[in-house]
Amino acid sequence: MARSAMAGTDAAGATAQTSWSVWELEASVTVTDPGQLAAAEDIVRDVVAAVDLACSRFRADSELMKLQPRMARGVGISPMFRLLLERALDAARMTGGDVDPTLGADLAALGHGPGTSSPGITSVPVLSQPVPPKPSSTQPSMPRPASPQPTEPRVPGWSRVRSTPGP
Template identity: 40%
Template sequence: MTTTPEPAHSSFPVFGTTAHLLVTDPKALRWALELLRADLAAIDAACSRFRPASELSRANAAAGTGTPVIVGPLLSEALDAAWKAAENSGGLVDPTVGAAVVGLGYDRTFASLRPEQVGTPVTAPAPGLRIVEWDPHARRLRMPAGVALDLGATAKAWAADRAAHRIAEATGCGVLVNLGGDLAAAGAPPEGGWRVAVADDHRTPQPDSPVVAVHSGGLATSGTAVRTWTRDGHRAHHIVDPRTGRNPQAYWRTVTVAARSCLEANTAATAALVLGPDASRMLRQAGLPARLAHESGEVVRIGGWPVDVPAPWVGAA
């Protein structure tokens, strides 16, 4: 009798978080890891707002000059993903929050962010995509003065989807890519699916963290427990309400959503944090399974999300 080998796993730091890669064929791990590292390095060079030489930084610097910027294929894909998220969320996930995010103090990589920021946040509502000229066919972008794009709400999820499918196609085995709580699965999963722990902080899941099985598509957890700092004596975090340019009023601590893709799951989870008490209705209308943890500790399950069951896990959302 032959036995199926356990999935192989590797991880490394990226995008200010951790990338976890799992493959069903241990012999494919080295190749899969090389593909993932190369993919993410190229995406970082194109889409990071913390790299002055990135394509996104150059595009933001050109805002207000009247000169259109022709972007490369990777940034073009990332912009299409951001536009799709904005449309699907009714503007609750909007890449034009760049100036607001900087105004809140998130003006450098999180690893180098000062825990205590001095000064009152200077923010304003996101101007919205209506004033941005984006031609995806010509890959031509033009923005008026004062507009800055931030792809932090979508690029990681899009990158997970992209990498998982590319690696599965190249290796012919099942793949799970987890980028700081944004998970994408492609190819044939292991028996019983990928066992994933859901936690406030993907870096430190607890022994009693609930576990779900992921067979395909995406799973994303958005929350306000990680990536926080203090500004003018008030706690701030990376989730921004485009309608105000500020953090949404505290309501949900974390929201986890399952969907056909990680991008779709992440968009819904982020929109839910912004909506607060109205998130349950939005998720029910979308028909997406979700787990919402209230600031009080109460847990709301929607769309057939299973009752919390702790179990052995291989990664964390």
């Protein structure tokens, strides 16, 4: 991927920046020492590559996809995967589940995947019981067939993930 560096001047002096596309987003690095731009970009690209290899659901060779069939029974994970999982679970707790690292299959079902452009999804509510339709004031209520009622509320996936220290 080509680097697109540009130098500018701000109150602190010269800066340099480079940008590239990653995960269908734009990544950029800005440095205050233009001579360090290439090294800084290399560091960021290395971290992004390590994250991608650990937990991309779009790569068959990622740790996530290799371990996924056995995860329900418990698996050992790399330090990078563990760090990312712990931070993702922190985000889920802090947002009450609005940020949920276990929604990969749900997002795929909604059409989100590599090469697709989907609108931003900020929250997908999980209902424990069906919501009855509101009767229209112009139409009489029609009897509806009974929906199967769940016996227990659905527990969000992120709250079922357990992390225990490895050897």
